[in-house]
Amino acid sequence: MCPARDQAPQRATDETGGRVVLAQAEIARALRRIAHEILEGNKGSEGLVLMGIPTRGVPLARRLSEALHDVEGVDIPVGTLDITMYRDDLRSQPVRAMERSEVPDGGVDGKVVVLVDDVLYSGRTVRAALDSLADLGRPRAVRLAVLVDRGHRELPIRADYVGKNLPTAHAERVSVRLAESDGADEVVISTPGGEGR
């Protein structure tokens, strides 16, 4: 049995019957820890740029920037990286709306870009993000920070900074909800009636 499952019984459930695996305080704590780890790994805040992957990665990147400000007192530039046009499943899914990419002033050339997303799953989003980033410039290094790593990778990709490792079954759904877009902070795991991703 994995640790996440062991904790399950005393965990709250959300209104749809899903299991809450991370509550607000834990999300905040995880982001603070990731902020420290980023600074540690980078030996300071020199050259850091955070790029959030829409939708949930964008507010997470902003929060990470705030956490970095609290720790180090510096303002780390935050951008967004839309990967819609780089997906490998465009021909097998309904047409997706494209979001905006915004590169912070100063660009990404020679910077240490930290990609920020909510859930790391197959790794295909990150693959698309790397391609998208290459079209915007040439960072000195690219790192990956995710709030939840739920396993089931389909590509040789791993995260550098993880909020929580969450072993899941394929059929389960992991939903990250954030105050900015969903009214409250929580990570919920649920088993929809056989749909899944």
Add this chain to the structure above:
Amino acid sequence: MKHLLSIADLSREEILEILDTAVSMHEVQHRDVKKLPTLRGRTIINFFFEDSTRTRSSFEIAGKWLSADTINLTGKGTSVSKGESLRDTVKTIDAMGVDMMIVRHMASGAPAQIAQWTRCSIVNAGDGTHEHPSQALLDAYTMRQRLGDLEGRHVALVGDLTHSRVFRSNVLCLTTLGAKVTLVAPATLMPAGIGPWAAREGLEISHDLDAVLPTVDAVMMLRVQRERMSGGYFPTAREYAVTYGLTKDRLGLLPDHAVICHPGPMNRGLEISGDAADAAQSLVLDQVSAGVAVRMSILYHLLSGEGSAA
């Protein structure tokens, strides 16, 4: 969505989706690397039986920036000039396995007819005096950039309505987006029998440009199509410019926030004065710039997604 033949085939939601995606596509235009991998491996033929600068080049650029392979064919210099029928030409190209044909043709309805003959996606890039949907979408995009939501906005379309496919697509697009449209033209350049249609669509008709200008949020000057002007529609070009041209004096009648559009190519000094074309309110070059982004969005919507042409 498989074809783009007429704005009438699009719902309000579909129009807004194309326009919203175009906003993101526009950002690519300012990058150093102007390339998205989205339509890699797709082949698009620009099939132009009529002259065009901006439509053809912007569709070609749009295709290239989305990584599709684009090829240009014109009526001249192809087997069409040797007497091959349109159907045989289309079937021939279809047999090569292209994914999309972007068609401009002098006959109204030609793209819709071609869509019956092939399995690839067809984009109408202007057919006779019927429609020019991508132009209407980029016009709406440009106006929205400056004016915001077009719901309840007042747009005047001025000039040669009889011969204008831009006007027909624009009326459909603008009314679907909730704008109020006024048509201004001399009686000779009003399409025959427009009355009942205008009444049904809620369009105003006017012959007095000076009375309309102070009430508009946007005015679109349509080109006087000299190549179709053999029928004596107005006494002299000079008289047309004085009564229906957007002259320097008329600029002062426009509200401060109002914008000026022209689908191009412009006849400076005829339907639009140099002062109006180059005024701060003029969106003529914004329209051209938006043309590429909106056409990228059109190609993306037609050539990706479930069941898109293979």
